[in-house]
Amino acid sequence: MIEVQDIRKSFKTPVVKEGRFSGIRTLFSREYRIKEAVRGISFKVDRGEFVGYIGPNGAGKSTTIKMLSGILHPSSGEVIIGGMNPHRERRAVVKRLGVVFGQRSQLWWDLPVRDSFDILAKMYAVDEADKLQRLGQFTELLDLQAFWETPVRKLSLGQRMRADLAAAMLHDPDVLFLDEPTIGLDVNAKRNIRHFLKLINEEFGKTILLTTHDMDDIEQLCSRVMVINEGRLSYDGTVRSLRDSIGLPTLITVTFRGPFQIPAPYLAADEDSAQARIRVTRVLDQSVTIEANRREMNTLEIVKELGKWGELDDIEMQDPDFEDVIHKVY
Structure with a gap:
């Protein structure tokens, strides 16, 4: 559905001279x-993929979206x-x-939200029957009726974003480009937007490319993630593969049923020792929290080693926060 081949974009900006008569010299x-x-x-x-396109500020995300949509050449x-070709x-x-x-x-x-949709329907040559059918669906999914007659300038940020999403889908496009759709929204508004996006992707087969700084958007919505940094694509794959490739430690909290003994090397493991693959970070009553890199030790090996310390009662594993994964990539 989307093919991008070696795209580049350069901008030419004037250099501002300094010192006396700088304006005249610049002229x-x-x-x-x-x-x-x-x-x-x-x-x-x-077709039908939901792809996250992420990177730090100034990495080139919005520029890419504008080139894909034909706004920039x-x-x-x-x-x-x-x-x-969106440019030709x-x-x-x-x-x-x-x-x-x-x-x-x-x-x-x-203008009221209703009037904006009427204008957009005319612009995209959407016939009346299709417009009413789609607006009926969007009204139910996004609860548009609550602010249908409200001027756009009086909408809350969450209401405006719901209206903008419905407007973008009014002509039933195959591809949806989203640039920071949840920015500034509260928890409830984000949940509503995510539910709608997941639905149109899974139920209606829409292809979606999403740029965002909210890592929860990526984890909850995207089947694939691309990371851009300094204008170059540095990663393209699944969220799980991205976690695995970085190798950040998994936090594991184990509770023992009775007495336990932590081998001394694990309490003072340096980076060059074999014990460095498991590092004790906290000991509290009958529980011990460790960091373990599952690229170097699989889960079975970790549990087997912990079982040597004492009789295991419970184990809780927590993957590294996706925010930390992304910062490691940048």
Whole structure:
């Protein structure tokens, strides 16, 4: 559904001169600085995939989305959406795209939500029967009726985002590009948005590319994650594989039924010793918490080793926080 081949995007910005008469010198001797926002990115997204596209601020996420949607032209490389180029066949491609920018609305600020949908339906040539059917679905899924007659400028952030999502889906696009759709939302609003996105992906087969700084969005929604850093794609795979490739330690808390004895080497393990694969971080009454790298020891080996310390009663395992995984990638 989406094919990206070696796309690059550079921006030319004027260099501001300093010192006396800097304005006049800049006028007659203009210098420019070239900023490479995207540096040779290639990937493919199949129909029905839900892909997270993440990276630090300034990594090139939004620039990529704008090139995919035809808003920006790449300096080089090619983008294909559903077999078409969004820069040469913009009108045809736009009919197959839905785009939501979390900080910018496509709705008319002073008009009621209902009127914005009427205008968008005319723009996309959506007939009345289809419009009513889709709005009926969206009203039920996103609870639009509560603010249907409210001017957009008076909506809360969560209400506006629900309305923007419905607006992006009004013409029934095949592909949905989402740039920070949950930014600034409270817990309930995020849950509603995630439920809707999961539904349209799984039940309606929509292909979704999501950029976000909220790692819960990635873990709960995406089957695949791509990491961009300094304009380059540094990872492309599953969330589980990303965790495994980083090798951050798993926290394991074990409770013993009776007396237990922690071997001395584990209490003072240095990085070069065999015991460094298991590191004791806390001892409290009958429980011990350890860090273990499951790339170096599998779960069975860890449990077998802990069983030598005493009779096991309970074991609780906690994977590293996904936020920590992403920071390690950056």
